[in-house]
Amino acid sequence: MSAIEATSPAGEPLLAVRGVQTFYGKIQALRGVDVDVHEGEIVTLIGANGAGKSTLMMTICGNPRASTGQILYRGEDITHLPTHDIMSKSIAQSPEGRRVFARMTVMENLQMGAILEDDGYFDDDLRKVFELFPRLKERRGQRGGTLSGGEQQMLAIGRALMSRPKLLLLDEPSLGLAPLIVKQIFEVIRELNRNEGLTVFLVEQNAFHALRLAHRGYVMVNGAITMTGSGRELLARDEVRSAYLEGGAH
Template sequence: MSAVMVEEGMKGAPLLSVRGVETFYGKIQALRGIDIDVYEGEIVTMIGANGAGKSTLMMTICGNPQARNGQVIYRGEDITRLPTHTIMAKSIAQSPEGRRIFGRMTVMENLQMGALLQDEAYFDDDLRQVFELFPRLRERQGQRGGTLSGGEQQMLAIGRALMSRPRLLLLDEPSLGLAPLIVKQIFDAIRELNQSQGLTVFLVEQNAFHALRLAHRGYVMVNGAITMSGTGRELLAREEVRSAYLEGGAH
């Protein structure tokens, strides 16, 4: 999607807006007044070290855990206190950290699970799209998910999310533990989805180099708080970002 199209989308209200969100695990505060916006048609990334709170933010958006303070607004609706299953039925899909596919089910059965809430009339077209995006899944469609390689499992997790026809795709650490070539394939697929369909993506990622190259805009999280924001290009050029997250990471 062109920068012009993104800018036009940003004139309206954000598709997703997080305002002053504080999340706790018991007495331990994990998120400290988080403010982010994701506009229609954007790829937005959140980078930060392991343990910074990135995945907690992703889970808070999905309602588990719920924010103790602040608001999560999606398409103008306050979803902060809604249960997770209600949130995910609102054209939001998540590919969680660690993939979490159904290991005993086949690739095809996993994809069918992703399509459960959608009209059956879309299934064949959506399946064709997933197989075009990830040809390996077509080859493995009768194979159990648990026997796939790590990269194939990540492709399946994203493919399963896409089968729900999301308006907002949440990706939590899609490159984690994968070889550089597979990481490139995953990020190329995300870019293709955004450019060809205008799919809005919020990406949480430790691999700052790939994430910021891909994203229209980005945020940096340190110890549960946002410390920097800007376009992907701007953040890639910041010396603080380069020294903290890119040394030896530009693969």
């Protein structure tokens, strides 16, 4: 671990990852990972492709399972819960690659993300998503698979927001998108955090945008956390700049 250590907010984290190891068969993907995400924070995890970032995100969601260690949400051990039980605890994920329902319309995709137990919030939640992403309102009758990459990313985030999450997990939201669209996506994330108090755990290869956005950050190398600090501290580190920021300041 680097000498830079982020000063975490006081109190129990909303999400706590403790000593998590994850394997794919005999290949170890995560090596004793520790991460804290406190309520109201944006925390980012950066690292090169293949470092294990998405594996951590998927392990939090229960697939694959952590071989050792604990994952705590609001103090509850969720390490071995089924994925659908984990996601029912006010956690939502916008996965890597977006994974919208290609044959469903934008509206149907958003309906799939909505809270099923109480539809009294639906109209209000839909209005908020359309305010954040006006393009989705314009495309509401269009099939998800015919949208542009940026529009699909907006839809994936909008679908996640329809479940009214307390914790939003974002996996590579900038992947494959034009710089202007990336800027728009990150501005929406900042707005949600600032205005709604939404807690965000963000996995990103685009270190420049992620660290500018985040309150705190972690650097992952070969399945292990090697550095942690505030977003500003990590942006200033020479080793972070040389490894992750070349060409990233768009």
